[in-house]
Amino acid sequence: MTNALSRSVAGRRAIVTGAASGMGRATALLLAAEGARVAVTDLDPEACAAVADEGGADTLPFALDVSDGVAIAHTVPQIAEALGGIDILVNNAGISAFAPLDAGDDYEAVWHRALAVMLTAHQRMVRASLPWLRQSDAARIVNVASTEGLGATAGDTPYVAAKSGVVGLTRGLAVDLGKEGITVNCVCPGPIRTGMTAAVPNEAKAEFSRRRTALRRYGEPEEVAHVTLSLVLPAASYITGAIIPVDGGLMARNA
Template identity: 55%
Template sequence: MARLSRLNRSIAGRVAVVTGAASGMGRATAWLLADEGAKVAALDVNSDGASETVGAITEVGGTATAVVCDMADHLAIEQAVARVRAELGPVDILINNAGVAAGAPVDAAGYEDVWAAVLEVNLAAQMRLVRACLDDLKRNGDGRIVNVASTEGIMATSHNSPYTVSKHGVVGLTRALAVELGQYGVTANAVCPGPIRTAMTGDIPEEAKEKYARRRVPARRYGDPEEVAQITLSLVLPAASFINGAVVLVDGGLHAKSN
């Protein structure tokens, strides 16, 4: 039958950059975007992991390329984006997912080293990738940016201030980009995952995960990386053109719960 709606929900043929694509939410996002027909650039410092992500995509007929990139290296970011353009074309979608989880008490020895390293990867790299892709994103008036933050971007836990500050910064960067770039048709939104089963949470014993989920998460479980990726997909659809500056929680109700 004829469609009554007019907005497009297809990302087929669009070029998507996904950072931190070697595992976890980044891999799930790369796979999902490829499933929907996007041409995916899987960026990660882990070359083997990025290649595995791309191998799975190409095995089922998708289009993807693996690009090794250290998010703490400004020049490497610029070179990675140039390679994406050369191999896949101009960037239409940027998913800033790469991050590191590290914290320390504010009075700890070496605290400032932890602070600098975490802010460089979790926040400065997102800004640099946006700048490197910006001309591409603006060119057709429909570019999409999704910055992955965390529930730590709207709350805080003890002994974790470098990470918490970096994620608050991601939320602030996203809102600032939304205000600045909206006039060009570029949208910028943030996703704030809660407890998700990724490499970052892999060392937490299963019993501890279950206890935390029962006590803090109304859904009473940890989330799956694809559950985050599905929200990311929704935000990069052409039809999502009026969602701009949003901060979307994917946390099973963690933040809604008062105690």
């Protein structure tokens, strides 16, 4: 293991949920490249295996539906045994959850799925990982929310509610776990080029970026991953309860 103020994650044991694509994949591969042992978790076993192959011998695949509490309780101990412990948990798994309020039963289904995958799963993953995080000398939790948890887009209430909940959960966990030296922080990506935004035409991406972001472009998954990496370093020992937009200046720009 590394010293208390090290800027290295070499030898650290990490779980990344939703790691088969997008920001989760970028985070898992970055942690692996920096020398961490990484559990790649996602719904798709083949996609998990592909990312693990790319990450190298110390990157291990685990199929996991984070909306299934029983599966979390069963899988996290397996991960801890395979990695030799847990130092880092990145709750990244997410889904698209647009639904108009008057969509009836369809709205209810989207609402429950959004909260299950993007909020309830976060606290379940934390609670399942705690026995091993408590044994770590530099335990780090990063919850991935969204700028939709800091503002709102029309027709997006299930997603907004889930991501706003992640912001609140992060603060609550930071307070509860701070006395144990476990840090809990939240990354809020803005417009990022991922599978969720792949259907948005490039022209629309460019127009939105020029109109809304200070940097006038969409971000890349790797740019979010590097912020997450900075928060899980042993040296990031006095940062907790932080809510960090990674949005190209979207939240800073009025016009």
